[in-house]
Amino acid sequence: MDADPIRERVLDAADALFYQQGIQAVGMDAIRARAEVSLKRLYQCFPAKEALVAAYLRRRDERWITALTDFVENTPATTPRVCAVFDFLAAWFATPGFRGCAFVNAFGELGAVSPLAVQALRSHKERLRTRLVALARRDGVADPESAAAHLLFLVDGAIVAASAGTVADPAGTAREAALRVVTAG
Amino acid sequence: MDADPIRERVLDAADALFYQQGIQAVGMDAIRARAEVSLKRLYQCFPAKEALVAAYLRRRDERWITALTDFVENTPATTPRVCAVFDFLAAWFATPGFRGCAFVNAFGELGAVSPLAVQALRSHKERLRTRLVALARRDGVADPESAAAHLLFLVDGAIVAASAGTVADPAGTAREAALRVVTAG
DNA sequence: TGCCGGGGAGAACGAGCGTTCTCTAGACTA
DNA sequence: TAGTCTAGAGAACGCTCGTTCTCCCCGGCA
Secondary structure (H helix, E strand, C coil), X not given: CCCCHHHHHHHHHHHHHXXXXXXXXXXXXXXXXXXXXXXXXXXXXXXXXXXXHHHHHHHHHHHHHHHHHHHHHCCCCCCXXXXXXXXXXXXXXXXXXXXXXXXXXXXXXXXXXXXXXXXXXXXXXXHHHHXXXXXXXXXXXXXXXXXXXXXXXXXXXXXXXXXXXXXXXXXXXXXXXXXXXXXXX | CCCCHHHHHHXXXXXXXXXXXXXXXXXXXXXXXXXXXXHHHXXXXXXXXXXXXXXXXXXXXXXXXXXXXXXXHCCCCCCCHHHHHHHHHHHHHCCCCCCCXXXXXXXXXXXXXXXXXXXXXXXXXXXXXXXXXXXXXXCCCCCHHHHHHHHHHHHHHHHHHHHHCCCCCHHHHHHHHHXXXXXXC
């Protein structure tokens, strides 16, 4: 499956460059240079830039959801599952090079032109919402479906705030709000 | 001040095209065509595309905040001020051609390259946060500062959800969450 | 040793962009 | 009427990008 090392190298380079600088701002030659791969090989792996963008978004979706799930599973059971989501966000925001949600950014760049970007945003947020439903249910929240929608808002809002820098501790503040949302009502 | 009609025409064209298709996807010639202005006049008004982008974001910030304020002031006093914010969002989301937050989109496109975009996002969200503090205070919320941060998350999260289409009624659902946030605690 | 196929480096190509320049037509003045 | 200035239309320029093509080298085989 992922036994092709040069394909992985290309995807690593694309991930770093696309996320850091934006998709349109990064040329195929920059990816080729960072991956240390010939242009011919690059186009053998991905027949066009759009295919590379699709693979980039697919892999980032997979990895992000997996990282979130792992983080939540590895937090002590004493903390509510939905709070662990925001602890995960806090760690992510502190990552050097954090630059917001890759799917929201891609939507901003390409949403009007490429259905790929809007589809990627939609499916990523839908997967996240589904995870939030499951976590809310495990916490014994009364209405897991609507709680998950509220939590989804808080997650995306915290990501925007972390990008903008308008709130001092976005993850911690969103965590407080999450506690109120799932306990009140 | 804004007595220059061709400058207004240019800004109208830029607003429509930039918001709809993205900033990088729209060329100066497309703006010239839509504004029905000669290229020479366009460059007399704005010496470079970056100046036009800055003016576009500044005007959109001004108009959006003003529209929100007007909407809130014109809603009956029986509904909490912070709920009126989400009623405003509902009306905005239903607007044809809605394509998310122009500032978040601009940040996704240009954030890594242009300090202008990150500054515009930051100042826009800060202005919004300040308004939310004032509204929360008028509602008699216990801690208006932290309530405003929570509401800001819900607003931005609802905008992302409206873009992605993952939640059926983003504004209404966020409004519920807002009520819980400001009453609980 | 002579031959051949594959892969790397990078030139080439066509398109699109932001920005500037040129040309021309028309309006206003003496 | 002759001259001058302005402004519009659009060609031109330099650059970048995605994609393809060409050339050359190097390893395997008769």
